[in-house]
């Protein structure tokens with residue numbers, strides 16, 4: 001079971017990823033340096049699966065929230081690649097299209113997301 005039309009979501013996710021990186025660049029007034037390098041390495045790494053070390057670099061280089069968002073986006077892109085996009089990672093249910101349109105990087109259905117957030121509230 002998988003979504004057949006993932007291209008629009010993939011395009012949206014790539015756009016979100018780009019604007020997130022652009023935003024980070026702006027925030028840091030062109031002194032991104034490391035984050036930028038890590039992000040570029042990361043996007044190259046997407047193709048050869050060597051993404052774990054660069055992911056670690058990114059967590060260090062970026063703010064926690066941005067890193068999490070970028071991580072979520074990259075996870076979603078990875079799920080598209082694996083043909084698992086739109087499937088709840090917790091219960092395997094198909095995630096509602098309305099939910100995916102609002103947050104294309106959602107990895108859980110609403111019910112599981114609520115449970116998850118409830119359990120991990122800071």
Ligand SMILES: [Zn+2]
Nearest residue numbers: 088091109112
């Ligand atoms: Zn679920």
